[in-house]
Amino acid sequence: MPYQSINPTTGKLIKTFANHTDDEVQSTLTVAHALYKSDWSKGPIQPRLDVLTRLARLIEERAEELARLLVNEMGKRISETHPP
Numbered sequence: 001m002p003y004q005s006i007n008p009t010t011g012k013l014i015k016t017f018a019n020h021t022d023d024e025v026q027s028t029l030t031v032a033h034a035l036y037k038s039d040w041s042k043g044p045i046q047p048r049l050d051v052l053t054r055l056a057r058l059i060e061e062r063a064e065e066l067a068r069l070l071v072n073e074m075g076k077r078i079s080e081t082h083p084p
Helices: 022-037 045-061 063-074
Strands: 003-006 013-017
Touching: 003 063, 013 063, 045 063
Parallel strands: none
Antiparallel strands: 003 013
């Protein structure tokens, strides 16, 4: 059964996420484990900074969308006013 994100206040379906096969999950875990075991974290800092910088940029670009998603998943309201 696919995972469904539902607003607990309204009961409204926010989004349905497709299931992944066992092979897809295993492949992802294998890659994650290989990176964990690698010396990537002990190497030069710049590649890690590049990844974190890109992540920060993506979060900033999608901040409003992410805020609305989180608020809906918690059944809360979002203020339309933005702090200075």
